[in-house]
Amino acid sequence: MKLYYRLFGYCTVSAHLSCAADLLNVCMQYRYAYRDMKTDGEHVSLVCTLHTASRIKFRAEALGIKIELSKPRGLPSFVWQYRKRAGLWIGLAAAVAMVWLSGRFVWDIRVTGNESLTPREIEEVLASCGFSRGSAIAGFNADLTEARAQLACDKLAWISVNVKGTVAYVEVREKLPIDETPKPTSPANVVAAQSGKVLEVIAYNGFAMVKAGDEVKSGDLLISGVYGEHTPGLRVTRASGYVKARTVRSFLVEIPYEHTEKVYTGNKNEEKHLNFFQKSLKVFVNSGNLGATCDKIYREEEFSFFGARLPFSITTITELEYQEVSARYTEQQASALAEERLSVLLSTELEGAEILSKNVIGLAGKDSYVLSCEIICVEDISLIQEFEVQLTD
Amino acid sequence: MMKAKKRFILPKGGTDLDLGADFYIEMRGKKSLAVYSCRGIAEYSPQRIVLRLFSSKLCITGSDLLCDSYTNGAVLVSGAVASMAFTEEE
Numbered sequence: 001m002k003l004y005y006r007l008f009g010y011c012t013v014s015a016h017l018s019c020a021a022d023l024l025n026v027c028m029q030y031r032y033a034y035r036d037m038k039t040d041g042e043h044v045s046l047v048c049t050l051h052t053a054s055r056i057k058f059r060a061e062a063l064g065i066k067i068e069l070s071k072p073r074g075l076p077s078f079v080w081q082y083r084k085r086a087g088l089w090i091g092l093a094a095a096v097a098m099v100w101l102s103g104r105f106v107w108d109i110r111v112t113g114n115e116s117l118t119p120r121e122i123e124e125v126l127a128s129c130g131f132s133r134g135s136a137i138a139g140f141n142a143d144l145t146e147a148r149a150q151l152a153c154d155k156l157a158w159i160s161v162n163v164k165g166t167v168a169y170v171e172v173r174e175k176l177p178i179d180e181t182p183k184p185t186s187p188a189n190v191v192a193a194q195s196g197k198v199l200e201v202i203a204y205n206g207f208a209m210v211k212a213g214d215e216v217k218s219g220d221l222l223i224s225g226v227y228g229e230h231t232p233g234l235r236v237t238r239a240s241g242y243v244k245a246r247t248v249r250s251f252l253v254e255i256p257y258e259h260t261e262k263v264y265t266g267n268k269n270e271e272k273h274l275n276f277f278q279k280s281l282k283v284f285v286n287s288g289n290l291g292a293t294c295d296k297i298y299r300e301e302e303f304s305f306f307g308a309r310l311p312f313s314i315t316t317i318t319e320l321e322y323q324e325v326s327a328r329y330t331e332q333q334a335s336a337l338a339e340e341r342l343s344v345l346l347s348t349e350l351e352g353a354e355i356l357s358k359n360v361i362g363l364a365g366k367d368s369y370v371l372s373c374e375i376i377c378v379e380d381i382s383l384i385q386e387f388e389v390q391l392t393d
Numbered sequence: 394m395m396k397a398k399k400r401f402i403l404p405k406g407g408t409d410l411d412l413g414a415d416f417y418i419e420m421r422g423k424k425s426l427a428v429y430s431c432r433g434i435a436e437y438s439p440q441r442i443v444l445r446l447f448s449s450k451l452c453i454t455g456s457d458l459l460c461d462s463y464t465n466g467a468v469l470v471s472g473a474v475a476s477m478a479f480t481e482e483e
Binding site: 020025031 | 438468
């Protein structure tokens, strides 16, 4: 009831105590509702709505009862008091409009169930289907969007989009990867990839041509894919196997002292863009003339409010000017760089090999630093080499 | 200035509380009472309220008496009630 009074306005009706009975009879006769009756020994007062107060005053004064009305209170008097403050009313209307409008668009998209696909990739798939942050909720068709998204992305086995309030909850299930590469069936031999001394031969398919203890050179036949030299007719197959051999490998890394490196001049340009839903507005530009060579850095900063992502972000594009200048490594720098490159080379070339010994020699020349490395290791030297079979009459 | 406390909740609008010739009084302790089938208030003061019933008058005496609610046919009186007396209608 208090809210009702405040919304429609209220005031206090006062009369002398001698007129209290007549005043109450007027209220009873015409069914005027009141509340908070009080008396101070000389006067009696009631609280009622502005409309009721005006009616009581009219009726009471017709009966000769002197009535006093207090200053009106509540929303109508507040509006009347600030009626000339246009900014207040415009701001209030704008706030109401913004609250109403904000509930009609998608503010955030939350993705669950993804494994190899990132949430941003899924959002991009949905955006290509016409659904993204800033899309109107009224025109959203879940079935159509889900069907389009599945067709647009091959990795999706199933997708579900549910809009609750202004947040779209997207649940996905990805397809399991299946290796569809057809296995080769053409005939092949196994040859030696490196020279060395054979330690062990395991032929999965084909006929082993070497045994443990044999010395082989690079390219020698280890496991043959041709059967039946001693029987009428030949058979061919795709040879495969594992041939472990002890090999000696040599590696060379050369680092020239003279080189060019990138040096930033300190000149830069910066642009800031305010992104609101799918719209972008340039808000800050610090431009100038930069050289031909620049690095361009994109940085996007998103905002959240108590864990909920807000529909606006700031993108900063920074261009940094640089120049390529000549420089010279010191011997120590060249040595360290050469060792680093050698380490990378060894990890690539000798993957799976067992290193028995390693001898590294560094030589500082006039123009470059050379690092040579000799390694004795045990590794699999088998290499598949396909061949063609031609039928003759 | 004292503030009245509601003791009864009378039925909302639309209910005819006028019981005709039979008046009906509900009293809760000595702090509040409701009188149904009341024709009007003949006299009011914080110490004495006279209610006009169908063929008689009800005089309520006490202190800090207030008419919290006064709808058609029913009046709700709160305050410290000392006595009630019926008098014939003049």
